[in-house]
Amino acid sequence: MIAPAGRAGSFPGTSSAYVSIDGASNAPASITVAAWVQELGYGVGGGMIAERRADDGQLGWSLSAAPYYGGDMIFRVSSGQSSAPIGELTAQLSWYEWRHIAATYDQATGARAIYANGQLQAAGTADGVNGIGYTSSRIKVGEGFEGNLDEVSIWDRALTQAELVQVHAFGQGSEQHQLRNQYLNTFVTPCARELMRAPSS
Numbered sequence: 001m002i003a004p005a006g007r008a009g010s011f012p013g014t015s016s017a018y019v020s021i022d023g024a025s026n027a028p029a030s031i032t033v034a035a036w037v038q039e040l041g042y043g044v045g046g047g048m049i050a051e052r053r054a055d056d057g058q059l060g061w062s063l064s065a066a067p068y069y070g071g072d073m074i075f076r077v078s079s080g081q082s083s084a085p086i087g088e089l090t091a092q093l094s095w096y097e098w099r100h101i102a103a104t105y106d107q108a109t110g111a112r113a114i115y116a117n118g119q120l121q122a123a124g125t126a127d128g129v130n131g132i133g134y135t136s137s138r139i140k141v142g143e144g145f146e147g148n149l150d151e152v153s154i155w156d157r158a159l160t161q162a163e164l165v166q167v168h169a170f171g172q173g174s175e176q177h178q179l180r181n182q183y184l185n186t187f188v189t190p191c192a193r194e195l196m197r198a199p200s201s
Contacts, residue, residue, distance in 0.1 A: 022138065
């Protein structure tokens with residue numbers, strides 16, 4: 001299911017195949033979730049690229065690929081409380097090709113956005129959502145997603161479009177990007193190290 005370090009992860013689209021990450025020390029008020037995504041099928045249960053959800057099902061945030069739910073990419077945020085409003089944003093995108101997908105949420109303004117390859121695809125305000133809930137310390141990557149994921153990353157603020165253009169270009173311009181277009185699961189870039197610091201202005 002998961003490729004060795006330095007390679008993309010291949011996910012079969014089942015609810016039992018995912019990566020679980022301890023996010024206990026990561027509870028930002030604002031957030032950017034991003035990944036290189038190659039969607040190959042419908043998957044199951046919403047096709048999660050990444051999400052943070054409590055065991056009782058209460059949502060903190062999620063970024064999913066679920067065309068049968070009305071949008072190819074769906075970004076949701078919620079306070080994590082029972083019956084709390086869920087701010088949902090969708091964007092229609094094509095399948096099969098590799099794309100850099102990013103979703104942002106700014107708690108101060110409630111603004112949310114979805115970007116593909118640094119270009120804005122959808123934007124809106126999370127009305128009624130009073131911040132992100134963190135009732136679970138676990139982050140799941142790839143649950144129910146059918147396809148390939150690489151460089152799944154989380155920032156503790158809403159990156160600007162200019163910064164996301166930089167992040168996309170950083171991977172797009174690499175020598176390994178050419179390999180990824182030729183051979184499955186060979187996309188290797190220094191993005192993981194680059195994401196440890198904020199993109200330059």
